[in-house]
Amino acid sequence: MEWETVIGLEIHAQLATKSKIFSGAATTYGAEPNTQACAVDLGLPGVLPVINKEVISKAIKFGLAIEAEIPPKSVFARKNYFYPDLPKGYQISQFELPIVSTGHIDIQLEDGSTKRVGVTRAHLEEDAGKSMHEGFGGFTGIDLNRAGTPLLEIVSEPDMRNAKEAVAYMKKIHSLVRYLEICDGNMQEGSFRCDANVSVRPKGQNEFGTRAELKNINSFRFVEQAINIEVERQIDILEDGGKVIQETRLYDPNKNETRSMRSKEEANDYRYFPDPDLLPVEIENSFIEEIRTQLPELPDAKKHRFINEFKLSEYDSTVLTAQKEMSDYFEACVKAADGEAKLSSNWITGELAAALNKENKDIADSPVSAEMLGGMVKRIKDDTISGKIAKQVFEAMWNGEGDSDSIIESKGLKQVTDTGAIEKLVDDVIANSPSQVELYQAAPDDKKGKLIGYFVGQIMKQSQGKANPKQVNELLSKKLKS
Amino acid sequence: MSLDKSEVQKIAWLAKLAIDDQDISTYSNELSNILGLVETMNSVDTNGISPIAHPLDLTARLRPDQVTETNHRDQFQKNAPLIDDGCYLVPKVIE
Numbered sequence: 001m002e003w004e005t006v007i008g009l010e011i012h013a014q015l016a017t018k019s020k021i022f023s024g025a026a027t028t029y030g031a032e033p034n035t036q037a038c039a040v041d042l043g044l045p046g047v048l049p050v051i052n053k054e055v056i057s058k059a060i061k062f063g064l065a066i067e068a069e070i071p072p073k074s075v076f077a078r079k080n081y082f083y084p085d086l087p088k089g090y091q092i093s094q095f096e097l098p099i100v101s102t103g104h105i106d107i108q109l110e111d112g113s114t115k116r117v118g119v120t121r122a123h124l125e126e127d128a129g130k131s132m133h134e135g136f137g138g139f140t141g142i143d144l145n146r147a148g149t150p151l152l153e154i155v156s157e158p159d160m161r162n163a164k165e166a167v168a169y170m171k172k173i174h175s176l177v178r179y180l181e182i183c184d185g186n187m188q189e190g191s192f193r194c195d196a197n198v199s200v201r202p203k204g205q206n207e208f209g210t211r212a213e214l215k216n217i218n219s220f221r222f223v224e225q226a227i228n229i230e231v232e233r234q235i236d237i238l239e240d241g242g243k244v245i246q247e248t249r250l251y252d253p254n255k256n257e258t259r260s261m262r263s264k265e266e267a268n269d270y271r272y273f274p275d276p277d278l279l280p281v282e283i284e285n286s287f288i289e290e291i292r293t294q295l296p297e298l299p300d301a302k303k304h305r306f307i308n309e310f311k312l313s314e315y316d317s318t319v320l321t322a323q324k325e326m327s328d329y330f331e332a333c334v335k336a337a338d339g340e341a342k343l344s345s346n347w348i349t350g351e352l353a354a355a356l357n358k359e360n361k362d363i364a365d366s367p368v369s370a371e372m373l374g375g376m377v378k379r380i381k382d383d384t385i386s387g388k389i390a391k392q393v394f395e396a397m398w399n400g401e402g403d404s405d406s407i408i409e410s411k412g413l414k415q416v417t418d419t420g421a422i423e424k425l426v427d428d429v430i431a432n433s434p435s436q437v438e439l440y441q442a443a444p445d446d447k448k449g450k451l452i453g454y455f456v457g458q459i460m461k462q463s464q465g466k467a468n469p470k471q472v473n474e475l476l477s478k479k480l481k482s
Numbered sequence: 483m484s485l486d487k488s489e490v491q492k493i494a495w496l497a498k499l500a501i502d503d504q505d506i507s508t509y510s511n512e513l514s515n516i517l518g519l520v521e522t523m524n525s526v527d528t529n530g531i532s533p534i535a536h537p538l539d540l541t542a543r544l545r546p547d548q549v550t551e552t553n554h555r556d557q558f559q560k561n562a563p564l565i566d567d568g569c570y571l572v573p574k575v576i577e
Contacts, residue, residue: 017547024550033568034559038551042558054547075535082498084572089498097535132569133576140576141569269496274535282541 001239002203005231006211007166007196008158011173012151013183014127014191015058021126021150022049022092029189037129037144043088048277051076055150056281058182059099059124060291062152065176065298066119068103070288074281076124079270085129085142093153095272097280098123105176106300107168108318117169118157125151152182158197158208163227167220170194171322175299179324193218198227199244200234209234210244214251214258226251230258302327310334310341319349325363329370336374340381347373351394368397376404389413389465417468419475422459425467426475429458440480452476484514 020027023040040047056074063070077095100122106114129144154173160166174192177183185192199211214230217223229251234244249258297305299321306317306327321327326348333344352373356366376393379385385393385408396407408414416422430437433455440451452473459472485493490510494501501509555568564571 019547019549019551024545024548026549026551032555034555034570035553035568036551037558038554039558044558050545051542052547053544056544073535073541080496082496084570084575131575133574136566136569136571138574139564139566139571140574141566141571143569271496276536278536279538279540279542280535281544 003200003231003235003238004203004205005162005227006158006199006201006208007160007163007227009154009156009160009166009169010195010197011154011156011170012127012193012195013062013154013173013177013185015055015150015152015182016184016191017052017054017058017150019052020148021052021055021124023148025148027149029186029191031145033141033143034145037147041087041144041148049092049275051278051281052150055124056099056283057287057291058150058180059122059152060283060288061180061182061295062122062154062177063100063103064288064292064295065180066100066103066105066122068119068122069101070099070283071097071101072283072285073097074099074124074283076275076278076281077272078275079125079272081270083128083131084140085131085144085147087129087144087147091126091128092275092278093125093272094123099281099283105169105172107165107172109168110164112314115159115165117159117165120155120157122152122154125153127151152177158199163224163231166196166227167224170223171220172299175322175324179296179298181296187218190218194223196223196227196230198230198234200231200238209238210246212244212246212258213248215248215261217251222251222253225253225256226258229256233258296324299324306330310345312341312345316345316349320345323363329363329366332370333374333377336371337377337381340377343377343380344374347377347390347394351391355394355398367400368394372397372403379404379408383415383417383468383470384408385413385415386465386469389415413466415468416463416466417471419471422463422467422471423475425459425462426455426472426479429455429462430479433458437480452480455480485510485517 015021017027019025020041023038025038025041026036028036040049060070075094075097076092078090079093079095080090082089098121100119102121103119104116105119106116109115127146127149129142129147132141132143135141156169160169174185177192178185183191187193194217196214196217197211198214199209201207201209212230212234214226217226230249237244248261250261251258303314303317303321306312306320307314312320319326320330330344330348333348334341337344352363352366352368356363373394376390376397379393380387380390392411393404393407393413396402396411397404401407402410436451436454440448443451455476456469456472459467459476460469487506487510490501490506490513493513494509559565559570562570
């Protein structure tokens with residue numbers, strides 16, 4: 001039987017605020033355990049939560065970016081469950097009346113087409129603390145620094161049909177929250193994580209199959225692997241005549257398998273009710289409009305501008321705009337290169353991306369700044385150096401040997417454009433290669449282009465790559481004709 | 483509406499309360515009475531009245547995003563029965 005996969009994602013994005021969602025404790029990552037957990041975060045008797053305004057405006061910012069409706073009233077609710085890293089015994093979340101209602105984003109599929117994925121809602125909630133099960137001699141250690149950190153939970157429609165689409169969606173949301181500067185997107189530190197609801201059904205069937213929820217996946221690669229392995233598991237069960245159980249499962253990247261989390265099964269009775277400690281939040285239109293004016297240029301708009309303004313291909317523009325830092329780098333580079341966009345794009349997506357990848361560096365930590373790379377591109381453009389020599393210059397810049405002009409100067413990499421000097425090189429090579437000259441002159445016109453390569457190669461070798469290739473070619477053709 | 487024994491046990495379990503078997507019928511009666519009151523309220527015609535999320539007809543005042551709290555870990559941890567390395571210790575909660 002042919003099966004169809006149905007996937008919906010719940011993404012938790014930690015909102016980048018200085019203080020917590022309901023208290024004035026700091027949110028800095030990596031502090032000493034429990035030094036950033038105040039009485040409110042600990043759920044001590046008599047405390048009251050007070051909502052952080054920045055959390056509300058960051059959530060609205062996201063809502064506007066996905067063209068969602070922002071309801072005029074937003075209500076917080078208690079989600080009740082028992083776990084030691086949740087000191088109050090409930091998590092303050094939203095149930096009815098979330099801050100952001102239905103919206104959508106467009107994702108790019110591998111075949112180049114675009115698919116619209118619905119976002120059901122996005123709601124605010126507080127994060128729980130952290131439980132550490134190792135290193136405490138048979139006990140579990142609880143660090144409540146993370147308790148009360150603001151989260152935006154972004155819930156998608158079950159619109160995705162394979163793991164690659166799910167990854168594309170997750171990457172797009174990741175790119176969006178970073179463009180909006182509402183979340184740092186750091187997946188290693190858990191600022192951006194994802195649960196995947198996965199089910200399969202016979203192709204053509206309308207009703208959904210029973211789903212499993214894969215919890216807390218914190219990398220793009222793991223999302224793809226976890227979904228694929230879970231789909232395989234479910235199809236195996238169904239083809240053996242079994243039934244998929246609705247449950248929460250954990251992905252183990254080491255074994256590449258998903259495992260049932262039976263311990264949490266019975267706890268799925270959250271008894272939501274409006275939190276009596278918190279009044280409803282009224283969202284005035286003027287507040288929404290004020291936030292709208294602060295929206296930056298978003299990835300899709302930027303991509304189209306790059307295509308129009310810089311005459312880049314759709315592919316290059318997509319690559320350059322996926323990450324805000326990358327697009328900023330590109331624009332700064334073009335500026336430094338006196339407007340040379342295509343070459344800048346090639347160097348950024350080629351040499352620079354490869355070098356960053358190799359050393360596992362972010363573009364923000366690139367040893368070659370946009371201004372330095374732009375300066376080098378300018379020198380390719382004005383024929384000071386050839387594209388081939390530029391690779392040497394790039395490498396030297398990467399190794400901290402200075403900017404392109406000083407490297408070109410100190411290493412003597414300047415292209416030879418003096419016609420007299422080039423002519424001498426050309427004459428020498430022609431004089432030393434009588435048999436190749438004969439071959440060239442006897443060859444039909446359509447073969448000549450290939451044969452001239454030998455002479456060019458010799459001349460470049462003599463000049464250590466510094467002769468201007470265009471001039472060499474021109475002179476050669478002229479001299480070999482006679 | 484009345485609650486049976488297993489429903490009372492489930493509510494107690496969710497609330498993390500240990501209750502004696504012999505008290506279950508008393509709890510069942512008392513909880514059923516509360517539900518009876520809810521049923522009485524349910525019979526009121528509320529068509530055309532929009533639900534409220536809070537008894538007070540007010541909206542929340544928001545707080546500026548500023549860190550106002552300082553570290554009082556030592557004081558807080560004086561209340562904890564067990565601590566180690568800055569962490570609160572609880573019985574192991576994973577199999």
